[in-house]
Amino acid sequence: MIQPKRPVVLTIDDDDQNATELKLQKAVDVLARKPDEVTTADLKKANVILVDYQLEDWPGRQEVHSISLQPGNGVALAAVLRSQVEEHIGDQRRAFAIHSGKLDELSGGLPALSREHAIARTLNLEWVFSKRQNQKSPKLDVQVAALAGAVKALPRKWPENPEKAQRFVSRLLATPPQQPWGSRAAADVETCHPPIHEWAASTHGMALLRWLLHQVLPYPSFLWEDRYLAARLCVKVESLRQALASESKARRVLEPLRYKGVLAEFLGDRWWRAGVEHMLWEWTDGEPFNAVVVRDAVQAHVSKVLEPLKFNRPVVCVDPQSFRPLDQTIDVINAVEIKPDDWPAYAEQAWVHIDSTKDEGIAALVVPQDRHRIESAP
Amino acid sequence: MSELEFGFQDVLDELDALDKIIGPYCGPRSRTVLPQLITELKSIRDNLAKRAWPWGIRESNPFYTAVSCGEYQPDDQGADNVFAEITSTWTIQRIPPRKKSGKAARFRLTGNASTRVRIYREMPTGRAPAELAMWRAEIGDAFSPGCHFHVQILGEGDEPPFPRSLDIPRLPTLIVTPAAVVEYVVGELFQESWLKHLSSQSANLNRWWPIQRRYLSAVLAWQLKVIEDASGSPWGTLKKAKPDSQLFVASF
Numbered sequence: 001m002i003q004p005k006r007p008v009v010l011t012i013d014d015d016d017q018n019a020t021e022l023k024l025q026k027a028v029d030v031l032a033r034k035p036d037e038v039t040t041a042d043l044k045k046a047n048v049i050l051v052d053y054q055l056e057d058w059p060g061r062q063e064v065h066s067i068s069l070q071p072g073n074g075v076a077l078a079a080v081l082r083s084q085v086e087e088h089i090g091d092q093r094r095a096f097a098i099h100s101g102k103l104d105e106l107s108g109g110l111p112a113l114s115r116e117h118a119i120a121r122t123l124n125l126e127w128v129f130s131k132r133q134n135q136k137s138p139k140l141d142v143q144v145a146a147l148a149g150a151v152k153a154l155p156r157k158w159p160e161n162p163e164k165a166q167r168f169v170s171r172l173l174a175t176p177p178q179q180p181w182g183s184r185a186a187a188d189v190e191t192c193h194p195p196i197h198e199w200a201a202s203t204h205g206m207a208l209l210r211w212l213l214h215q216v217l218p219y220p221s222f223l224w225e226d227r228y229l230a231a232r233l234c235v236k237v238e239s240l241r242q243a244l245a246s247e248s249k250a251r252r253v254l255e256p257l258r259y260k261g262v263l264a265e266f267l268g269d270r271w272w273r274a275g276v277e278h279m280l281w282e283w284t285d286g287e288p289f290n291a292v293v294v295r296d297a298v299q300a301h302v303s304k305v306l307e308p309l310k311f312n313r314p315v316v317c318v319d320p321q322s323f324r325p326l327d328q329t330i331d332v333i334n335a336v337e338i339k340p341d342d343w344p345a346y347a348e349q350a351w352v353h354i355d356s357t358k359d360e361g362i363a364a365l366v367v368p369q370d371r372h373r374i375e376s377a378p
Numbered sequence: 379m380s381e382l383e384f385g386f387q388d389v390l391d392e393l394d395a396l397d398k399i400i401g402p403y404c405g406p407r408s409r410t411v412l413p414q415l416i417t418e419l420k421s422i423r424d425n426l427a428k429r430a431w432p433w434g435i436r437e438s439n440p441f442y443t444a445v446s447c448g449e450y451q452p453d454d455q456g457a458d459n460v461f462a463e464i465t466s467t468w469t470i471q472r473i474p475p476r477k478k479s480g481k482a483a484r485f486r487l488t489g490n491a492s493t494r495v496r497i498y499r500e501m502p503t504g505r506a507p508a509e510l511a512m513w514r515a516e517i518g519d520a521f522s523p524g525c526h527f528h529v530q531i532l533g534e535g536d537e538p539p540f541p542r543s544l545d546i547p548r549l550p551t552l553i554v555t556p557a558a559v560v561e562y563v564v565g566e567l568f569q570e571s572w573l574k575h576l577s578s579q580s581a582n583l584n585r586w587w588p589i590q591r592r593y594l595s596a597v598l599a600w601q602l603k604v605i606e607d608a609s610g611s612p613w614g615t616l617k618k619a620k621p622d623s624q625l626f627v628a629s630f
Contacts, residue, residue: 163387183481184424281421286431288421289414290438312439313410349409369401369409 007148010046010160011099012038012077014057020050020099020140027145035077036060040088043081047093050129051078053100074090074098075106075123078282082124092204093154095147100141101131114324116341121214126206142265149214149264163173165196169208181278188222192346212263219347220316220325223259223270227325228348231314232276233298234291237327239307244269249332250303320356327338328353336373338365381486383473383627384518386423388589389555390416395586396557399579403564405442405461405570411435415556422472423482430488434466435556441465443560445500446567454570459500460510462563466493466556471541491517492561497567515551515559524617525550527597550616552597554626558590596625 010031011020017032021122024030031042035058043049045367051074055061061070071077078096085094097120103112106128107119113134120127127147129140137143153172157190159165173189192215220228226244230237243250257275264270280288283297291312299306311331319326323340335351343350357374366374389437397412404412415435422431435441441464448456469489472482498507514533518526528548532540553562565572577582600621608615622628 180426181424184420187481207578276426277417277421281418281425286418286422287436288418290436292438313407315410331407332409336406337409369404370406372402373406 003325007047007145007152008045008147009048009050009144010038010042011050011052012074013052013099014055015052017255019093023139023141024144027141028148034058038081040084043085043094044089047151048095048097048126048144049078049081050097050099050144051075051081053102053106074100075125078125091156092206093151093156095126095151095206095209097125097127097129097144097147099129099131103128103130111322112211113322115322117214118200121210121342126210126213138265138268143267146238146266147213150209150266151206153262154209155206155350158201158205160201162197165200169194169196172208172262174259174264176256176272176275179256179275179278181272181274185222185272185274185276192216192344194223209262213266215344217263218324219342219344220273222273223348224273224276225268225270227316227327227329229271229276231309231316232280233302233306233331234295234309234312234314235298235306236309237329239305243303243305247303247305250306252313253302315351317352318350319361320352320362323350336370337367338362340365381488381520381623382621382625383623384470384555385485386419386482386628388592388626389557390419391585392555392557392589393419395582395589396560398582399576399586400560400564401575401579403444403568403575405444408438408440408442411439411441412557414439422470422485425472428471428474430469430471432490433468433470434493436463437465441560443564443567447504449568449571450566452569453528458510460497460567461500461507463496464493464500464556464560464563466559468492468556473630482627486623487517487519489519494558495559495563513552516548517554517563518620522619523532524548527554527621550556552594554593554597558593561590592602593626596628597621600625 007028008031009024009028010033011017011024012033012035013020014034021032031046033042035055053074053198054072055071055074055077064070071080075098078098082096085092085172098106101107103116103119106112106123107115112119112130114136116128116130127314129143130206133139155168159168169189170177170186175186175189195211199207216223218260224232226240227237230240244254254271256333257271259270259272277288280294283301284290284293287293295308299308309329313332314329315332315335316334317326317328317330318324324345330353332351334354336354336357337349338352352362354374357366363374393412393416418433422433443462445459445461446456447459450456450460468487468491470485473484473486475482495513495515496509497511498584499510501507511532513529513531515529516611518524518528525548527550529551530545530548533542533545536542553559601616604616604619605612
């Protein structure tokens with residue numbers, strides 16, 4: 001049987017690359033190059049180009065005198081190589097990413113951890129990977145393989161016909177048409193404005209992957225991460241994680257709701273909101289927002305070890321510094337909505353505890369509807 | 379006749395627009411109520427079961443308005459700090475689409491259609507709010523004595539005034555959907571500021587007003603026609619009249 005070709009990752013570093021290469025080789029084919037060694041043929045073969053941020057030992061750069069020929073760091077080199085792809089290959093189906101131990105230098109003063117999507121978006125990259133393992137993210141090899149696999153899944157020519165493009169995106173996202181909630185899931189995707197027409201065509205589909213990487217997977221929208229799933233099920237997130245890790249029944253029941261499209265492994269499990277709502281409707285016989293009924297139903301259908309939340313209107317808090325979701329769930333009465341700069345308009349609300357707004361910087365982000373509450377707070 | 383039909387998208391858009399325009403007039407604990415109502419209606423739309431479902435703002439999680447500090451009178455001269463609690467129950471059934479694979483576009487009312495409003499006086503911390511008023515905006519069914527779109531006062535307890543045993547008067551109303559009732563109540567509690575607030579909400583108001591205008595126009599046009607065609611007592615005729623089930627979806 002012919003094995004499908006593995007994705008190819010071109011890693012560029014001025015230093016010894018053995019460690020990175022070893023990490024990645026399990027999942028992808030690696031072309032390890034120093035900056036001076038990169039060729040157009042390498043770029044042609046690669047699905048992902050992973051560039052080290054700090055490039056100091058680069059003899060070729062020292063030999064030229066024009067500063068225009070001296071990229072200062074990995075971000076600049078990635079931009080040069082991207083232009084080479086556009087100029088000489090013409091096919092943009094390549095993801096450019098930075099690999100760095102100093103992401104904080106690139107994050108504009110905000111904590112870099114868990115904000116890789118925002119940094120990448122700012123720097124015109126598909127992603128930035130930290131050399132320090134983020135315990136909350138999947139391992140580097142898993143992420144890089146998922147990214148390379150997603151690029152590899154893009155068609156040579158993006159469908160021009162709008163219906164065909166729509167169908168292709170449904171396949172790419174694995175929206176489950178066989179599920180009774182499939183059409184609702186597709187409608188949810190549509191409300192998040194995926195770039196699937198002229199922009200997707202002119203970028204060979206890379207715009208769609210960027211949308212998923214930068215604007216969908218990090219935020220609660222048609223896909224939920226486990227914190228939002230737990231809040232909707234009115235249970236503590238730690239107990240949900242425990243149930244999913246240790247109980248086959250919990251995994252089996254929730255499995256149909258798990259996102260299985262491209263980049264599914266990139267930031268950890270995501271769950272279809274439409275599927276969760278459908279399931280809750282069925283389990284509660286039409287009372288999906290009655291917290292008492294939901295808690296009972298979830299314990300009966302998913303797992304007895306799930307620990308119910310003690311309040312009825314749970315919302316997930318985001319970290320007031322990084323604006324990433326926390327494991328902290330609170331009652332909406334104690335929360336105010338904020339609008340961080342990069343929070344997509346179609347994403348569900350970002351909430352912080354009302355006490356966080358004592359910080360002037362956070363208070364400035366509170367939406368007009370809630371501003372009177374922080375003004376009247378003691 | 380009767381078993382009024384509504385467009386799913388109309389009601390979903392109406393709720394979504396209201397959620398966006400209501401802003402600070404929604405009580406903090408109720409920020410998730412309208413989105414939940416939307417989610418429930420989508421679940422009914424997408425559920426293939428051939429049965430009726432109760433749909434509404436549950437008593438377990440009512441919609442609370444913000445507190446009106448006397449703003450229910452001109453120049454905020456009202457004596458009390460008051461707020462409203464709104465709950466609703468509509469019994470509805472999805473009308474299956476013609477194409478089996480298509481999405482259901484409409485639902486019909488098959489039973490109760492009642493939106494209850496309670497006005498409370500805010501009390502110092504630790505004391506329960508005092509109920510000052512209660513009424514229900516209701517839609518009748520094929521057999522209800524009329525008027526078809528009506529408001530009833532109290533009528534849920536055994537004691538007068540308006541005990542349960544006396545289910546009159548049924549005062550005619552133009553306000554039909556739960557979202558419209560919410561707007562009506564907020565407009566009453568915040569006489570001046572609500573209208574000022576609306577004037578700053580043009581983008582979402584553009585989604586709200588076409589639906590409301592269509593609903594109100596349909597009710598008024600139907601009532602006018604009934605009265606114009608009446609040969610006996612105009613009021614008596616209107617009281618007995620039942621609208622066509624397509625009243626709110628005629629333009630589909």
